[in-house]
Amino acid sequence: MIRVYAGDARRMAPVADASIHLVVTSPPYPMIPQWDELFARLGATTYDAMHTVLEAVWAECVRVLVPGGLLAVNIGDALRSSDGAFALWPNHAEVLVRGRRLGLTPLPYLLWKKPMNRPNAYLGSGFLPPNAYVTLDCEYILLFRKGRIRRLPPHDAARARSRFSRAERDRWFSQLWGDVRAERQGPEGRRTAAFPAEIPRRLIRMFSVEGETVLDPFAGTGTTLWAAAALGRDAVGFEIDPVRAAELRQRASAP
Numbered sequence: 517m518i519r520v521y522a523g524d525a526r527r528m529a530p531v532a533d534a535s536i537h538l539v540v541t542s543p544p545y546p547m548i549p550q551w552d553e554l555f556a557r558l559g560a561t562t563y564d565a566m567h568t569v570l571e572a573v574w575a576e577c578v579r580v581l582v583p584g585g586l587l588a589v590n591i592g593d594a595l596r597s598s599d600g601a602f603a604l605w606p607n608h609a610e611v612l613v614r615g616r617r618l619g620l621t622p623l624p625y626l627l628w629k630k631p632m633n634r635p636n637a638y639l640g641s642g643f644l645p646p647n648a649y650v651t652l653d654c655e656y657i658l659l660f661r662k663g664r665i666r667r668l669p670p671h672d673a674a675r676a677r678s679r680f681s682r683a684e685r686d687r688w689f690s691q692l693w694g695d696v697r698a699e700r701q702g703p704e705g706r707r708t709a710a711f712p713a714e715i716p717r718r719l720i721r722m723f724s725v726e727g728e729t730v731l732d733p734f735a736g737t738g739t740t741l742w743a744a745a746a747l748g749r750d751a752v753g754f755e756i757d758p759v760r761a762a763e764l765r766q767r768a769s770a771p
């Protein structure tokens with residue numbers, strides 16, 4: 517079953533406390549121009565304020581997660597000039613620090629190395645030191661747990677059915693994911709920032725059991741929701757953009 521709510525995930529009132537086993541999401545990235553307008557509408561025009569908006573959503577995730585439930589956040593850092601100086605905005609570090617402050621336990625994270633369209637993308641001039649910049653070609657999948665690890669009854673049938681293979685374990689639980697292709701964006705003006713379905717698919721199989729409930733508070737095009745449903749999990753999504761939310765709802769109610 518897929519449930520979609522149109523609205524701001526800073527308040528997920530229809531979702532009961534301790535009812536979600538896994539959150540898989542990718543928020544709007546602070547300091548990426550694509551999201552400036554949205555953050556401004558939510559009252560945030562600085563890096564700190566944008567992270568405060570996201571933090572309110574992480575706090576709601578803490579509320580709705582079951583004890584031992586997991587939160588997986590796909591996020592990239594941003595590069596942007598500030599006061600005329602080029603700088604890195606370390607979104608992944610900010611989310612880690614704020615998540616920890618909310619009482620979540622940070623776990624070892626994944627690095628998703630995106631194959632670059634231009635493998636030699638390079639910010640600098642020619643081959644002269646010292647002022648060139650390293651290419652930002654990895655995104656993070658941060659992992660947090662709420663409280664202590666979750667225990668399931670011995671010989672739980674759904675857990676046994678959710679088993680992954682040795683080859684899957686070896687590939688999925690190694691820190692660098694270099695084999696997931698980035699999603700193609702839609703036509704200009706309708707960029708979706710969707711992540712490839714392989715990302716939620718892996719995370720859902722790694723960190724939830726068949727029949728459990730997966731939440732995406734920043735549902736976008738619904739990649740997480742449909743991956744969850746295809747894997748026999750229930751899914752809950754929030755989306756603030758009314759047009760996108762209506763599309764999700766329509767698709768979720770289609771036979």
Ligand SMILES: C[S@@+](CC[C@H](N)C(=O)[O-])C[C@H]1O[C@@H](n2cnc3c(N)ncnc32)[C@H](O)[C@@H]1O
Nearest residue numbers: 524525709710711734736737738739755756757
């Ligand atoms: C990076 S996109 C998510 C893409 C998604 N993972 C997919 O594959 O389509 C972020 C989404 O979060 C939505 N959003 C931003 N702020 C929100 C908020 N406070 N509550 C709910 N949705 C929000 C945006 O409208 C956008 O669709």
